[in-house]
Amino acid sequence: MTVVRIPPVLREQVGDRKQVDAAGDTVGALLDDLVGRHPGLREQLLTDDGGLHRFVNVYLNGQDVRYLQVLDTPVGERDTVIILPAMAGGV
Amino acid sequence: MSPSSSLLDAIGHTPMVEVARFCPNPRVRMLVKLEGANPTGSVKDRVARYLVDDLERSGRLKSDSIVLEPSSGNTGISLAMICRLRGWPLTVVMPANVTRERRQMLDIYGARVVDSVAELGSNGAVALARRMAADDPRYVMPDQYSNPANPLAHYETTGPEILADCPEVDVFVAGLGTGGTLMGVGRRLREAKPGVRVYAAEPLPGEMVQGLRSLDEGFVPEVFDPSAIDGRFLVTTAESIEALRRLTATEGIFAGVSAGGVLVVAARLAEQMESGTIVALLADGGWKYLSEDVWSRDLDDESVEALNLW
Numbered sequence: 001m002t003v004v005r006i007p008p009v010l011r012e013q014v015g016d017r018k019q020v021d022a023a024g025d026t027v028g029a030l031l032d033d034l035v036g037r038h039p040g041l042r043e044q045l046l047t048d049d050g051g052l053h054r055f056v057n058v059y060l061n062g063q064d065v066r067y068l069q070v071l072d073t074p075v076g077e078r079d080t081v082i083i084l085p086a087m088a089g090g091v
Numbered sequence: 092m093s094p095s096s097s098l099l100d101a102i103g104h105t106p107m108v109e110v111a112r113f114c115p116n117p118r119v120r121m122l123v124k125l126e127g128a129n130p131t132g133s134v135k136d137r138v139a140r141y142l143v144d145d146l147e148r149s150g151r152l153k154s155d156s157i158v159l160e161p162s163s164g165n166t167g168i169s170l171a172m173i174c175r176l177r178g179w180p181l182t183v184v185m186p187a188n189v190t191r192e193r194r195q196m197l198d199i200y201g202a203r204v205v206d207s208v209a210e211l212g213s214n215g216a217v218a219l220a221r222r223m224a225a226d227d228p229r230y231v232m233p234d235q236y237s238n239p240a241n242p243l244a245h246y247e248t249t250g251p252e253i254l255a256d257c258p259e260v261d262v263f264v265a266g267l268g269t270g271g272t273l274m275g276v277g278r279r280l281r282e283a284k285p286g287v288r289v290y291a292a293e294p295l296p297g298e299m300v301q302g303l304r305s306l307d308e309g310f311v312p313e314v315f316d317p318s319a320i321d322g323r324f325l326v327t328t329a330e331s332i333e334a335l336r337r338l339t340a341t342e343g344i345f346a347g348v349s350a351g352g353v354l355v356v357a358a359r360l361a362e363q364m365e366s367g368t369i370v371a372l373l374a375d376g377g378w379k380y381l382s383e384d385v386w387s388r389d390l391d392d393e394s395v396e397a398l399n400l401w
């Protein structure tokens with residue numbers, strides 16, 4: 001199992017927890033497992049064709065997976081996955 | 092150097108300094124570009140000048156116009172200096188939890204400050220400013236998040252300066268806010284040197300500043316094209332501050348908190364490289380963070396993550 005950190009805006013869908021466990025050896029498999037356990041997350045995280053929602057960023061050990069292999073990025077049990085909403089930066 | 096006829100001519104041409112004692116890999120050369128050397132102390136002087144020039148050229152400014160912009164500080168301060176010189180009144184919409192110094196500087200330059208809800212972060216400032224502009228036709232928004240003049244400032248000034256001072260650049264790292272620096276510098280560097288890699292450092296937002304009600308309130312700046320960079324890294328405020336302290340201790344450089352985040356990423360990339368040259372852009376100096384005791388506070392104390400320091 002890999003630890004997935006959930007942002008405040010999505011916590012209602014996971015029983016108000018800051019982090020949850022999910023299983024999968026790629027980011028895609030992990031997200032599938034996550035939305036299987038917490039169905040309310042599905043339409044928030046994924047588009048109808050199974051891609052990542054435009055306003056969702058997923059980070060593997062701090063690195064945006066869109067610049068790795070997106071949903072095919074390999075994940076290990078000791079990795080940390082962080083989900084965040086796309087937000088404006090300070091400027 | 093000959094004297095400048097206006098402070099605006101003193102924008103840019105900032106120093107680039109090698110930071111060999113800070114760099115974790117002796118086979119990699121790391122250089123930092125010190126944007127704190129700009130007239131109001133940040134990289135945003137470059138952007139603000141292009142934004143105001145763009146507004147004046149576009150004919151959108153009338154005799155009763157008020158320039159309005161959302162900013163967590165630096166852009167607002169730069170606009171305040173330039174609007175003062177050009178005679179335009181300025182209103183800045185700023186999250187309520189920014190450091191005191193940013194507010195003080197806006198006061199000094201005579202800008203009006205409107206607070207947006209701290210918990211909504213910069214998203215809240217952008218949304219409030221856009222509503223104000225829609226409701227009152229006197230407000231004219233340069234809108235750094237969507238205005239191509241923002242990346243253009245970096246394409247025409249920051250990028251060429253980096254190529255002139257460090258033609259051997261292999262990797263460029265900057266903070267991600269609007270994406271203007273990364274887009275403008277990145278495009279210029281990639282055109283000149285197709286193999287150059289461009290990386291973004293972005294702050295891990297604290298729990299208290301993520302007050303979105305739904306993901307649909309998410310925001311991707313219009314000027315940001317994700318395909319124009321090679322990677323993006325999250326950095327915590329505590330990690331950023333640690334790097335900042337190490338930079339001051341090893342190299343004597345006094346920089347702002349986002350600069351610390353950029354350095355965390357630059358150091359991580361340096362460790363992975365066999366050899367090569369990294370240029371990291373440090374957006375501002377440390378002055379505007381003194382009131383938050385950034386150089387002395389306990390980083391285990393989670394209150395640091397609630398501050399708006401980028």
